[in-house]
Every structure is written in C-alpha cells, then in structure tokens.
Amino acid sequence: xxxxxxxxxxxxxxxxxxxxxxxxxxxxxxxxxxxxxxxxxxxxxxxxxxxxxxxxxxxxxxxxxxxxxxxxxxxxxxxxxxxxxxxxxxxxxxxxxxxxxxxxxxxxxxxxxxxxxxxxxxxxxxxxxxxxxxxxxx
Amino acid sequence: xxxxxxxxxxxxxxxxxxxxxxxxxxxxxxxxxxxxxxxxxxxxxxxxxxxxxxxxxxxxxxxxxxxxxxxxxxxxxxxxxxxxxxxxxxxxxxxxxxxxxxxxxxxxx
Numbered sequence: 344x345x346x347x348x349x350x351x352x353x354x355x356x357x358x359x360x361x362x363x364x365x366x367x368x369x370x371x372x373x374x375x376x377x378x379x380x381x382x383x384x385x386x387x388x389x390x391x392x393x394x395x396x397x398x399x400x401x402x403x404x405x406x407x408x409x410x411x412x413x414x415x416x417x418x419x420x421x422x423x424x425x426x427x428x429x430x431x432x433x434x435x436x437x438x439x440x441x442x443x444x445x446x447x448x449x450x451x452x453x454x455x456x457x458x459x460x461x462x463x464x465x466x467x468x469x470x471x472x473x474x475x476x477x478x479x480x481x
Numbered sequence: 482x483x484x485x486x487x488x489x490x491x492x493x494x495x496x497x498x499x500x501x502x503x504x505x506x507x508x509x510x511x512x513x514x515x516x517x518x519x520x521x522x523x524x525x526x527x528x529x530x531x532x533x534x535x536x537x538x539x540x541x542x543x544x545x546x547x548x549x550x551x552x553x554x555x556x557x558x559x560x561x562x563x564x565x566x567x568x569x570x571x572x573x574x575x576x577x578x579x580x581x582x583x584x585x586x587x588x589x590x
Contacts, residue, residue: 402552402553403552403553404552407558420550423550424516425548425549425550427548427550428548428550428551429545429546429547429548429550429551430545430546431543431544431545431559432543432544432545432546433542433543434535434536434540434541434542434543434544435540435541436537436540436541436542436561436562436564437542437543437559437560437561437562438501438502438503438542438559438560438561438562439501439559439560441559441560442543442545442557442558442559443556443557443558443559444545444551444552444555444556444557444558445551445552445555445556446550446551446552447514447549447550447551447552448550478552
C-alpha cells in the first residue's frame with residue numbers, strides 16, 4: 344500500500360493522541376483525589392488496603408479496605424482507563440469502617456485507597472498488584 | 482439489561498442486641514464496563530449497577546458508589562451494628578433505572 348501524505352499525517356496525529364491517553368487518566372485521578380479530599384492535606388496511616396500481590400485474573404481481584412473512624416473510603420486504580428473504582432460511605436449503623444469487594448484491573452498497577460476521617464482529615468495508602476491477565480476485555 | 486439479575490444476601494438469623502455482624506451480599510449482574518468491544522469492533526455500551534445501599538430500620542449502614550471497575554456479579558462484605566430486632570433493606574440501582582431490593586429480618590436472641 345502506498346502511503347499518501349494525508350494518511351501519514353493522520354497516523355501521526357492518531358499516535359500523538361494515543362500517547363496522551365495515560366496522562367489524561369492521571370489527570371482525572373488527581374481530580375478525583377482533590378474532590379474527595381476537599382482541600383485537606385493527605386496524610387498517611389490509619390488506613391489498611393488489602394490486595395493480592397499477584398492477581399492471575401484482572402477481572403476479579405479481591406480487595407478489602409479498613410479505616411477505623413472513617414466516614415468514607417474511596418478506591419482508585421491508577422492504571423485503569425477510568426481510575427475510579429468505588430466509594431464506600433459509612434452510615435450511623437456501620438459496624439466497622441471496613442468493606443471487601445472484587446474489582447477489575449486492566450494491568451499491573453497501583454491501587455490507591457483514601458479515607459476521609461470523622462475530623463475531616465484525609466489519609467491515603469496504596470498497594471501494587473501484578474496482573475497476569477488484564478480485566479478490560481481488550 | 483435487567484435479565485437474570487438475582488440478589489443474594491447472607492445475614493445471620495439472630496444476634497444479641499448491640500452486636501456487630503458481618504453481612505455478605507452478591508448480585509448477579511454483567512457489569513458491562515463500556516470498555517469492551519464486540520466482534521465487529523463496536524463498543525458495547527456501559528450497563529452497570531451504580532449504587533448500592535443498606536439500611537437497617539431506616540438507618541443507613543453503608544452506601545457504595547460503584548464504577549465500571551467493579552467486577553461482574555458485584556460482591557460486598559461489611560459489618561453492621563444490630564441495636565434491636567428489625568429488618569435490613571438492601572437496594573441496588575441499575576444504570577437502566579431498575580432498582581433491585583432485598584430484605585432480611587434479624588431477631589434478637
């Protein structure tokens with residue numbers, strides 16, 4: 344196939360667009376974190392994120408979060424096409440500020456959990472999960 | 482999509498007043514992420530459960546916002562206080578507007 348000048352330019356534009364995609368995902372993750380923190384400084388400690396070191400199947404990765412005294416916990420997967428995973432809000436009858444679920448991971452990446460404490464402070468923790476088979480149906 | 486959606490909830494039948502119990506829930510749902518493509522390369526539209534709430538006698542226990550990164554058949558495990566005998570109400574909100582509810586009574590004993 345003969346490449347015309349127009350096609351070459353188009354391919355260049357497409358490649359440039361693809362290269363910016365991971366950056367965009369980062370930006371939205373930062374937005375999500377900023378929204379969740381609401382201006383508070385992000386500290387460490389007081390939150391536990393349990394995730395497997397190696398997940399064979401990225402379609403169901405079991406995770407659990409535990410942050411005593413938290414009012415809300417947000418989980419983010421930094422390497423997914425959309426970084427948001429889920430947000431737990433604990434009501435007055437919650438027995439403990441912990442929850443477990445199963446999530447999808449597109450590939451090996453960091454999973455981040457942020458907790459908003461009762462006094463308004465925000466803490467963060469992260470765990471790296473190695474994924475053998477990605478979970479986005481690519 | 483709303484076909485074959487079946488909620489399943491595991492709550493102890495009884496507890497002592499003031500106890501903290503563990504609840505496990507699972508709802509069968511495809512949780513189509515909106516990222517996958519069919520054989521012709523068309524994107525399969527997103528269809529997920531976007532919110533899950535649990536109340537006990539009208540008081541909130543947990544309220545979860547779900548995103549497409551939650552696995553097929555969303556599973557949740559969490560703890561709840563049981564101050565008195567009553568009923569848990571579990572509610573799942575589908576993207577297509579459907580709401581699935583399940584109730585479980587718990588006795589004090």
